Amino acid sequence: MTNVKTLIEGSKELNIDINKENINKFILYKELLLDWNQKINITAIEDDEEIDIKHFLDSLTPLKTKLFERNVKVIDIGTGGGFPGIPIKIVKKNVDMVLLDSLNKRIMFLNEVIDKLELKNIGTIHGRAEDFGKNKIYREVFDVAISRAVAPLNILCEYCLPFVKVGGFFVSMKGKDVEEEIESSKKALKILGGEVKDKVLVEIPNSNITHSLIIIEKISKTPTKYPRQAGKPKKNPL
């Protein structure tokens, strides 16, 4: 029988309120994740407790930043199996969420999750960040862009900052030690209009894992030549 015991305990430790309705949605999400993972590769993590810790609780840690309190418009870049976008959406109904990934099979999975969990004000995009970052409908309209486990920070800035409106934030979910990555991203940040505002260390409950949230403010518009053509940011990082 699927349970989310570790998630329930851990969310208390993180001081994040989850209600009965949220818990039922997390259980259903876990069942769908394990079921689809038999057919397509979504995650290497299949242990019940490990999913709670490394996917669900880790995805909820950005809520500590208070950036998700209002009716914010959020995009999760390279969301994969929906992390962190789906857990954030389950807990914060007010958030308007877009999930973007370049792998269509994962997008198909996410569409089923959205349908079965009856999530509202959430949509998916199949495509590359470099292409959609140039699209007028998506460019510089989001209050928050967020991303976990997609690319080094300098590359990620080119994927994510074009989506963020001036005054909004890009939240990069990283490991414990981020100083070197931030140092290597200075040029990218300057070119793309971002500035590191904060680094928040978070301990994932029931584990000895410490992660960082790098909070980057969009302080000026991204020049229209960025993001460069798909593949370029990775091949030739700023």
Ligand SMILES: C[S@@+](CC[C@H](N)C(=O)[O-])C[C@H]1O[C@@H](n2cnc3c(N)ncnc32)[C@H](O)[C@@H]1O
């Ligand atoms: C390692 S997975 C991480 C998934 C999820 N964020 C997580 O933390 O579990 C990286 C995901 O980013 C997607 N991705 C990589 N580069 C991308 C790009 N340029 N545009 C859109 N998606 C991208 C991949 O398809 C993959 O699903």
